Amino acid sequence: MRHRPGSHAGLLAVGALVLAAAGTLAGCGSGDSPSSSASSASSAGPELKVTGAYMPAPSMDTMAAGFFTVTNSGGADTLTSVTSDLSDEVTMHATENGAMQEKKSFAVPAEGTLDFASGGNHLMFAKLTHKPEQGEKVSVELHFAKSGTVRISMPVKSATYNPKTGH
Structure with missing residues (x-):
């Protein structure tokens, strides 16, 4: 040929x-x-990265909120609970139709993000061991179904802090 x-x-x-x-x-x-x-x-296993964590300085000494973003560059996972030395009662909440609702878990999509931001998903810390002050860092453990525990340090920012402006 x-x-x-x-x-x-x-x-x-x-x-x-x-x-x-x-x-x-x-x-x-x-x-x-x-x-x-x-x-x-x-x-494929999840590949999680937590960024932008912060806690606005609480106005009362019994409750505080927390925010962060989980970026996942792998397979899906689920945030199942959150613990902290600051409180024995850390709960996860979603804001749906203007109402805050407690959630037992949050899906972390494959190749996606899970946002905890002011006006949306957030953490609530109740019965605080002390009132955290601006400049302090709060130790928080995020518990995932597949990835296990991810420890983060959540800086306490001003009560009016806005991550978009940095103030």
């Missing part, structure tokens, strides 16, 4: 396209099969 110059490169390109298409189609399925792309993606 005689090949024309350049035909070998063309065959390689066509072969690569066929393999790429086959790989793409193999990922498509009904979702019932354990080898579906959703199962494959979720089997």
